[in-house]
Amino acid sequence: MTLSPIRKVFQGTADRRQMFRMFDRHAQRPNRSPDDGALYRGEWFEIGEAEHDTMLDILPPLWMRSDMFAMREFLTGSVTSVFFKLKIDDCVRYFHGYCDLSDRASPGCMRAAIVERESRPVRAMTREERLEHIWSSAHDDYRGYAGERFSKHLWGKRTVLFYDYQRGTVLKLLDQLTDTEILAKLPVHLRYLPDAIAA
Known part of the structure; x- marks a missing residue:
């Protein structure tokens, strides 16, 4: 990583x-x-x-x-x-x-x-900032690192637990969360901030 x-x-x-x-x-x-x-x-x-x-x-x-x-x-x-x-x-x-x-x-x-x-005039977040915030605010029990459940080339990548309405609680790679899943994991006050262009 x-x-x-x-x-x-x-x-x-x-x-x-x-x-x-x-x-x-x-x-x-x-x-x-x-x-x-x-x-x-x-x-x-x-x-x-x-x-x-x-x-x-x-x-x-x-x-x-x-x-x-x-x-x-x-x-x-x-x-x-x-x-x-x-x-x-x-x-x-x-x-x-x-x-x-x-x-x-x-x-x-x-x-x-x-x-x-x-100093940016508009409050916004990049996708990477959204993912980092999710990782920072997740409890240790709900975040970790990919291991034997994943293909060997993914071992060591960051993971988070995510609740899927159809499959229940699933372990997902942090960087593979969809935009919808990212919104669901963010606190309400951060969900609808505009996308910032990465510097």
Whole structure:
């Protein structure tokens, strides 16, 4: 399973509980390895000011700049949490992202991507953002990774449980959900947002 480019993984502002759940969205992945940085690298989501300040107070940061700081503890390899305090459209907002610090430009690229994405005039979501939100908000019991039920070439791909009116509860590959199934899995307030063109 390879992800990597910079991507928004949750719509709205994550509260404390949601933030901690999303710190390791891939905890159930098979064959965990210190080289799993591509799963996390580039993920970002919005948090509140209190959550941002809590994380700043936990440990002294690895480094700190005017609008961001990096956590001292690395998640995997050279990937760690970077927290942002950004002014977007005259409003101060807070974000968490996973940056690969082996690339010195990674935090700056993450900041630029967040500002670009959140500065769009129309609230919209790409198909990928819809799928990431479904994955982020699904309980661990309802999401997982393809195994022996699937063809071997699909092993390790993300799966979610889906209720089908004709077949009952079925396990489906996340990236193979139809548009109708995606709408059914999203919360009501996100279902009818227009499609955004991926940047």
